Amino acid sequence: MVEAEPFIIAGATIAAGSQAxxxxxxxxxxxxxxxxLSVRVMHGARPGPAVFVSAAIHxxxxxGTAVIQRLAQELRPAALSGTVLLVPVANIFGFITHSxxxxxxxxxxxxxxxxxxxxxxxQLAHIFYREVVxxxxxxxxxxxxxxxxxxxPQIRIAAGNRRLVELxxxxxxxVIIESPLRDGSLRDxxxxxxxxxxLMEAGEALRFxxxxxxxxxxxxxxxxxxxxxxxxxxxxxAVGIPARANRSVWVRSxxxxxxQMVRQSGDPVRKGDLLACVSGLFGEESGELVxxxxxxxxxxxTLPVVHQGxxxxxxxAIDHPERVGARIDSITxxxxxxEPQGSPQRLLDEDEVV
Ligand SMILES: [Zn+2]
Numbered sequence: 001m002v003e004a005e006p007f008i009i010a011g012a013t014i015a016a017g018s019q020a021x022x023x024x025x026x027x028x029x030x031x032x033x034x035x036x037l038s039v040r041v042m043h044g045a046r047p048g049p050a051v052f053v054s055a056a057i058h059x060x061x062x063x064g065t066a067v068i069q070r071l072a073q074e075l076r077p078a079a080l081s082g083t084v085l086l087v088p089v090a091n092i093f094g095f096i097t098h099s100x101x102x103x104x105x106x107x108x109x110x111x112x113x114x115x116x117x118x119x120x121x122x123q124l125a126h127i128f129y130r131e132v133v134x135x136x137x138x139x140x141x142x143x144x145x146x147x148x149x150x151x152x153p154q155i156r157i158a159a160g161n162r163r164l165v166e167l168x169x170x171x172x173x174x175v176i177i178e179s180p181l182r183d184g185s186l187r188d189x190x191x192x193x194x195x196x197x198x199l200m201e202a203g204e205a206l207r208f209x210x211x212x213x214x215x216x217x218x219x220x221x222x223x224x225x226x227x228x229x230x231x232x233x234x235x236x237x238a239v240g241i242p243a244r245a246n247r248s249v250w251v252r253s254x255x256x257x258x259x260q261m262v263r264q265s266g267d268p269v270r271k272g273d274l275l276a277c278v279s280g281l282f283g284e285e286s287g288e289l290v291x292x293x294x295x296x297x298x299x300x301x302t303l304p305v306v307h308q309g310x311x312x313x314x315x316x317a318i319d320h321p322e323r324v325g326a327r328i329d330s331i332t333x334x335x336x337x338x339e340p341q342g343s344p345q346r347l348l349d350e351d352e353v354v
Contacts (some may be wrong), residue, residue, distance in 0.1 A: 007043040007083055009131065017045035017078045024127050026092070027120060035093070037124070039132060040086040042075055048082025048229050050136040053220055054128075055087065057109050057141060057186060059094015059101070060205040064142025067216030074217070075230070082229045085132050091124070098206055100146070110182070112189035129189060138167070138196045138227070140220055141186055144203045144212070148303035151314075152265035152296075152328075153202035153215035153335075158187065159246060164196055170226035171198060171219035172239035174266070174328040175298055175316060178246040198223070204302060214335045240331035243296055243324045245316035253278050253306045254287040260304070263313070266332065267297045268325030275313050278306060293317045296325060 007014040010022035020043075023036040053071060055064025068088040075084060089095045093102045101107055106121035114125030133139055145151040154175040157164040168176045181188040187197045200219065203212035222239065225232035253259065261276045263269060269291040279286040289312060299314035306312065318324050 001045075002047060004044055004047045004082075007041060009039075009041055009135070012041075014041055014043040016043060017080075018043060019077045024131055026124050026127060037090070037092060037127060037131075038088065040072055040088075042077045042080060042084045042086070044080030044082050044084075044229065045078050046081040048080070049138065049227060050083040050085065051138045051140070051224065051227070051229070052085040052087060052132050052136045053140045053142070054090050054132070054186075055142045056095050057090040058107070058143060058205075059089075059091040059097065059099050060147060061100070061142075061144040062095070062206060063144040063203040063208065063212045064200070064216065065089060065095075066208050066213045067142055067220065070213065070217045071220060074221070075224075079231065080224075080229055082227075084224070084229070085136065087128070087132060090128055093120070093124075100205075109186055110184040112184055112186050125186075129186075133186070133190055133195055134193065136195060138198075138223075139186075139190060140171075140198045140200065140223065142200045142202070142216055144201065144205050144207075145299055147205040148301060149299060150204045150265055150302050151201045151299040153200070153212050153332075154298055155219070155242070156199040156201060158191055158197075161196070164198065167196070167198055167223055167226065169242065170222050170239070171200075172222055172242065172331065173200065173202075173215050173219055174240075174242055174331045175296060176242045176244045177248065177298070177316060178244070179248075201299075211332060211336060214338060218335060218338065240327055240334060242331065243316070243318055243328060245295070245318050247317045248295075248298065249293055249315050249317065250311040251275060251289055251292065251313040251315060253289065253308055253310045253312055255280075255285075256306060256308045257281065257287075258283075258304050259301070259306045259312060261300065261312070263297055263300070265297050265300050266325070266328055268295075268318075268321030268328075269297060269315065270294050270321065289313070291315060294319060294321050296321055296328065 111121040114122035
């Protein structure tokens with residue numbers, strides 16, 4: 001067996017088949033306390049690619065933190081070919097204040113590549129990129145919907161990249177969306193430097209739900225198996241075929257008031273199907289929201305109190321939505337059928353379990 005060379009990071013030398021937690025100082029806070037970015041490095045016994053998994057780049061999108069906690073317990077460096085870098089919280093500042101943003105009001109995911117002498121967000125982006133992203137050939141970055149919104153677990157990838165389509169299919173989330181990259185985003189910067197990235201969207205900000213967490217854990221594990229970094233467990237190869245789309249629409253409330261949702265994420269809809277009714281405070285003058293396209297609902301608002309123009313549904317335009325919807329049901333049922341292992345149950349708030 002060929003043994004991997006040691007992995008050197010943050011001044012630490014990590015031997016083949018072992019793991020270490022390293023941290024990178026980011027800044028000194030107003031109170032004088034220091035803050036740093038924590039990374040677990042799992043360095044495989046055998047040589048192979050380096051892959052990072054990151055969460056909470058938007059500080060309130062914590063689903064990925066739960067996914068990474070599970071991966072940290074389940075992956076074993078001795079059984080790994082290559083290196084996995086786990087970043088449970090990228091936006092360490094927004095995480096503790098339950099905010100998408102940093103204390104300087106910037107969005108970390110619009111601050112790449114950043115610089116050592118830049119803003120707080122720029123410094124964090126610079127270190128995260130230099131020390132983690134730049135060492136890898138693939139990254140999986142996990143997001144959730146914003147507060148009071150829910151996203152069906154889905155993978156977003158850059159358009160026109162066949163390797164990413166293959167990896168997204170291996171991940172096995174119910175839906176794959178191919179979309180253009182945003183300027184200044186982590187994916188945009190990674191793309192420019194030749195680092196492939198899968199972006200997972202799942203669940204709701206500041207909440208955990210079992211479907212999102214299980215989809216993330218199984219998806220990352222399947223991707224590592226697909227790349228030959230771990231032995232695939234039984235059952236991992238049986239993945240339903242995800243739905244694919246390259247166009248999505250937002251459906252907005254026609255009036256302010258109180259929304260009664262008729263449909264939710266995962267539902268197939270036809271153009272003209274009723275999605276929700278929004279009425280006045282006494283239930284009067286109910287306005288109907290209908291789907292403008294044939295497709296699958298990939299995100300919905302969970303807060304019934306709405307203003308005119310609020311986006312209540314996000315729908316991926318897909319042909320044959322009923323057939324695709326049935327396939328999505330079979331994928332989500334398979335994901336939920338797997339028994340949670342190890343210690344995950346203590347992570348779940350009962351009220352939030354799907
Ligand atoms: Zn996000």
